[in-house]
Amino acid sequence: xxxxxxxxxxxxxxxxxxxxxxxxxxxxxxxxxxxxxxxxxxxxxxxxxxxxxxxxxxxxxxxxxxxxxxxxxxxxxxxxxxxxxxxxxxxxxxx
Numbered sequence: 001x002x003x004x005x006x007x008x009x010x011x012x013x014x015x016x017x018x019x020x021x022x023x024x025x026x027x028x029x030x031x032x033x034x035x036x037x038x039x040x041x042x043x044x045x046x047x048x049x050x051x052x053x054x055x056x057x058x059x060x061x062x063x064x065x066x067x068x069x070x071x072x073x074x075x076x077x078x079x080x081x082x083x084x085x086x087x088x089x090x091x092x093x094x095x
Contacts, residue, residue, distance in 0.1 A: 014041045017090075031094060042090050051089030053081065 016024050016086045028034045034051060037055075042050045063069035064085075071077040074093070081091055 010037060010041065014045055017041060018045045035092060038092065055089035055091060056094040
């Protein structure tokens with residue numbers, strides 16, 4: 001069962017996402033559960049599957065499970081996202 005502190009944290013992330021905050025920083029040692037929680041919050045907040053981008057130093061930028069060609073470093077990935085805003089989505093930067 002989630003603790004009150006965890007519930008408050010999840011609620012704060014949901015409010016920030018719905019409000020359209022461009023950047024939300026989350027520090028955790030448990031990346032996979034945090035990523036799953038953020039995906040769940042996004043599905044609930046946007047009532048649809050938002051475009052899901054993920055960046056890490058080993059794989060570069062990915063849209064879902066598909067790599068974005070040429071976006072293997074952080075600056076190139078950020079440039080790509082700024083030049084291709086598309087529809088509303090989430091980009092998770094790891095590492």
